[in-house]
Amino acid sequence: MLSFLFGRQTGLDDPLRLKQAESTRRVLCLELNPDRNVERIHGNGINTIDIEVIEGRYMLSGGADGVVVIYDLENHSRNLQYTCKAVCTVGRSSRHVHKFSVETVQWYPHDTGMFTSSSFDKTMKVWDTETLKATSFYFCCLLLLYNCTVHSVPLNHLHCLSSVGTKNPKVQLCDLKSGSCIQVLQGHRGEVLSVRWSPRYEHILATASTDSSVRLWDVRRASGSLFTLNQFNEDLSKSSSEAANTAHNGRVNGLCFTSDGLFLLTTGTDDRMRLWETATGANTLVNYGKVVNESRKGLKFAVSRGCSPDFAFVPCGSSVAVYAVHSGKLVTMLRGHYSNVDCCVFHPDYQELYSGGKDSNILAWVPTPRTPDTEEEQGSKKGGSQAALNPAFEDAWSSDED
Secondary structure, three states: OHHHHHHHHOOOOOHHHHHHHHHHHHHHOEEEOOOEEEOOOOOOOEEEEEEOOOOOOEEEEEEOOOOEEEEEOOOOOOOOOEEEOEEEEEOOOOOOOOOOOEEEEEEOOOOOOEEEEEEOOOEEEEEEOOOOOOOOOEEEEEEEEOOOOEEEOOEOOOOOEEEEEEOOOOEEEEEOOOOEEEEEEOOOOOOEEEEEEOOOOOOEEEEEEOOOOEEEEEOOOOOOOOEEOOOOOOOHHHOOOHHHOOOOOOOEEEEEEOOOOOEEEEEEOOOEEEEEEOOOOOEOOOOOOOOOOOOOOOOEOEEOOOOOOOEEEEEEOOEEEEEEOOOOOEEEEEEOOOOOEEEEEEEOOOOEEEEEEOOOOEEEEEEOOOOOOOHHHHHHHHOHHHHHHOHHHOOOOOOOOO
């Protein structure tokens, strides 16, 4: 730590290296926080959670009971032990509540005044949060009423397009401003379980389906997908049939881009996770080993931001597996849930992780506090460890005897 600080002060080191090093250290020290609880509101399993990026303070959750909850993550009591309280709940008594299981919730990317939710009741809803003075949300508009189950509805962070993956193989693009469907993406042969926008290019979209395929789309084009991911890195133009272009040997139910958008992680029911280059669609062949995946619907996993290297947090049974993205190494298993974990979300401001499971609990995984350095350790860091950690301090002088 001292070598990073000294290197930054003297201009010999990039200031971002200190931030990345500390962020990485905090992720490697994640553990279940016994002093922080999240108020238990849901009566059944929790399918999806999301943290808004404006303040990093409010968290959404959607459950199998159709209930949607907003939590305040801030510690108002200033005590060591505290509970994250529910600010507002759309409960079973509300006439706007979803009738069946809520599968996705997401904050509007630009402010906390709006969020979306989708459900197995074949609807996607947009909610207005400007009137949170009351104890319930006010329904803004019902965008679409589908004839099939809605699995995934991510919002783009740069424009107002929402991509909708349903039991129908067609992916529909909806404009939040007009409330209408403006484009249909056709190519999959099975229901679409997961949809993700690229954080790097606002027009690139990835979709995963039960037909074992993952497709990347440019929504500005009307001629179909850019390419279909092939786990064997075969030349797609020479493939004898499109059925050979599969990303997994089972249903593909999880997608997540890395923070820079250069790579895409996919998970499937073949108990495998794969890393792909988004520019070429090539399989990087990183071996993550067996990644247990028993989910029959979309799996919500997360990737860290601001760390070097990146880490993936993947629900694995009743635990959350932490992998190094580019090496495939299993770093640790976060255990604390009593039943299967269905979703997790990473908080990049504090390097914290929140996970929800079928046990109706949301658990907070927080970095352990840094232990204070002793005087001997501080003295050693000021001396020899600086040269060992930072190449800028290496002795470049030559000896006359050489």
